[in-house]
Amino acid sequence: MEYTIQKLARIAGISTRTLRYYEEIGIIKPARIKSSGYRIYGQAEVNCLQQVLFYKELGFKLEVIKEILMSPSFNEAKALKEHHEKLLDKRKQLDLLISNVEKTIALKEGRMTMTDQEKFEGFKKKLIEENERKYGKEIREKYSEDTINKSNEKLLNMTQEEYEEAIRLGNEVTSTLAEAFQTGDPGSDLAQKAADLHRQWLTHFWGRYSKEAHAGLAQMYVDDERFRVYYDEKQPGTAEFLRDAILIYAGVKK
Amino acid sequence: MEYTIQKLARIAGISTRTLRYYEEIGIIKPARIKSSGYRIYGQAEVNCLQQVLFYKELGFKLEVIKEILMSPSFNEAKALKEHHEKLLDKRKQLDLLISNVEKTIALKEGRMTMTDQEKFEGFKKKLIEENERKYGKEIREKYSEDTINKSNEKLLNMTQEEYEEAIRLGNEVTSTLAEAFQTGDPGSDLAQKAADLHRQWLTHFWGRYSKEAHAGLAQMYVDDERFRVYYDEKQPGTAEFLRDAILIYAGVKK
DNA sequence: ATTGACCTTCACGTTGCGTAAAGGTGTATA
DNA sequence: TATACACCTTTACGCAACGTGAAGGTCAAT
Structure with a gap:
């Protein structure tokens, strides 16, 4: 052939x-x-x-x-054995390499989360310090020491995921509120949704929820200039609108 | 810097x-x-x-x-993990390769020794058969059945190394004998060395050694044409020379 | 005669450098 | 100041085992 x-x-x-x-x-x-x-x-x-x-x-x-x-x-048996040896050496090398890569992954992961943890922890602490510096006295006067401490403690104990969820909720509150503001009606579905989101957001910081505290906070948003500025920044009247929505949501107003 | x-x-x-x-x-x-x-x-x-x-x-x-x-x-963690995967794949490949090489070695070794064993076994059996066919009757008459059977049995039980050693000794006997033959003196050191080598060679086939049997064999080398031809082939008179050397070595002659 | 599959040689690209070759630069010493 | 010597530069081939064209010739069938 x-x-x-x-x-x-x-x-x-x-x-x-x-x-x-x-x-x-x-x-x-x-x-x-x-x-x-x-x-x-x-x-x-x-x-x-x-x-x-x-x-x-x-x-x-x-x-x-x-x-x-x-x-x-040519000594084939010898060639085979030498080749075998070479392959074993190669595997040894490869194993070493793999082990090093694994170590690196573990280390980087460790350091990453460490770094992120550190960043995150630092961030949370700074947040609390800032809160204290800005509103500390007055808030501690208005709310019980216990509430504040619990809030801070809860913040510190939050995982990154929880924290991010809280941030996300906060943004959702803001955006929903802005949208609801257009309706002009604090009792509207959208405004009530904003109020509900606000409650959810709040429970991330406060251990438990009470209508009264929620309503009280809402009132404070209007009374305290610094909070009011935060909400009114984009649309004047938003703080008041949120307060009304929350008061309705909490059932203290209709 | x-x-x-x-x-x-x-x-x-x-x-x-x-x-x-x-x-x-x-x-x-x-x-x-x-x-x-x-x-x-x-x-x-x-x-x-x-x-x-x-x-x-x-x-x-x-x-x-x-x-x-x-x-x-660039996602370093992802790169590391992908790289890790690749290395693991590579190791898998390598392991497969090594296993194949090992199998090949085992196979070749197995076949080699098998082949060699078979060859060797066949060779030994043929040798015995030939011996039987050529000298059987007469040798069995001259030596006891027992001696012959033991010799054959020993041959069959020899390992390849032993067999090769016996062959080597046999060749050494021949070459030393040829050299000693030049001296013309069966009592010379070289001739005695040849006799000693012949004894060593013999014990590979005979279980035990006795001067008498050795001397008897030596005599047979001269008496039996077929043996004599083997030794005299290159140098006529070698069989006789060997017999004399052995007789001196065995102490039956001086 | 033309098509389309198959053949040829030549030669560059791949990876991570090693190793010249040919020639310029920096600096210490006679 | 000349010179030696270490150091620098760019350019380019070589390595293993082919993949992938490019340019062009051959074969068998239509």
């Missing part, structure tokens, strides 16, 4: 380039070459190629395969 | 070529370049290089390292 280069490549499952390359480095030569220059391979070449591919699958370098196949005196 | 390319290479433990290559592929650029064209690196570059080498040790490709270091938004 005779094969053209492509036929041999197909039965061997390799490319014609590979066959030409093998010829180039002297591993397999065609049985003969036609006058047209076409390579013609015979059965012997098929067998040889089989051997080559076998050793290649075992990860031998082509130069070594060439040596093995070219000189029958 | 400013560094020339070689100084930086030295503190980093790499070559200047490597630094220039890193510059070529856009990983590290010198802080500035002097009018002479000399590259000058600063502290920032030292730090950057440190990062590069760190990732390189973890087996990252330079292109990936570049991405990691160039864009701070």
Whole structure:
């Protein structure tokens, strides 16, 4: 049986380039070459190629395969064992690498969360300090020490996820409120939704909820200039609107 | 602190070529370049290089390292985990390869020893059969059945190493004998050495040694044409010479 | 004669540098 | 000041095992 280069490549499952390359480095030569220059391979070449591919699958370098196949005196058993040793060394190296990468991942993860934790903790503390500095005295006067302390404590004990949820809720309150403000009606569904969101937001900081406290806070939003500015910033009257919505929500007003 | 390319290479433990290559592929650029064209690196570059080498040790490709270091938004954790996955895949591949090589070694060894064993066993059996066919009757007449059977049994139980040792000894007997034959004196040191080697050779086939049996065998080498031809083949008179040497060695002659 | 599949050689690209070659620069010393 | 010597520069080939064209010739069938 005779094969053209492509036929041999197909039965061997390799490319014609590979066959030409093998010829180039002297591993397999065609049985003969036609006058047209076409390579013609015979059965012997098929067998040889089989051997080559076998050793290649075992990860031998082509130069070594060439040596093995070219000189029958070549100690194949020795070559196999040496190759085996080399592969074991390679695996050792690889294991070391993997272990190092794993260590790095653990370390980075540790440091990341550490860093983030630190940042987060620092952020929360700063928030509380700022609250204290800004509103401390007055709030402690208006609300019981207990409420404030619990609020701060809760803040400090919040996980990052909880914190982010609280922030998200806060933003939702703001946006819903802005939208509801357009209706002009603190009793409207949207305004009541804003009030509800505000309650949810509040419970993230206050341990428990009471209509009275909620209503009281709402009133404070109007009474205290600093809070009022925060809400009125974009739309004057928003603080008052929120207070009314909350009062309705809390059932102290209709 | 400013560094020339070689100084930086030295503190980093790499070559200047490597630094220039890193510059070529856009990983590290010198802080500035002097009018002479000399590259000058600063502290920032030292730090950057440190990062590069760190990732390189973890087996990252330079292109990936570049991405990691160039864009701070790059998800390093993800890159590490992907890399980790790739390394695990690589190890799996390697394990498979090693297992295949091991199987091949076992197979080849198995086949080799099997083949050799088979060859060897067959060879031994043929030897005995031949012995029986050639000399059987007569030898069984001259020596006891017991001696013959024991000899054959011993032959069959010989390991390949023992067998090869016996062959080797046999060859040594022949060569030493040929050399000793030149002296013309069966009592010479060399002839006695040949006799001793012959005894050693003999004990490989006979379980135990006795001067009498040795002397008897020696006599047979002369009396039996077939044995005599074997020894006299290269030098006529060798069989007789060996017999005399053995008789002296065994102490039955002086 | 033309198509379309197949063949040829030549040659560049891949990865991470090693290793020259050919020639300019910096600095210490005779 | 000349010179030696260490250091610098750019350019470019080499490595392993092919992949991937490009440019052009061959074969078999229509």
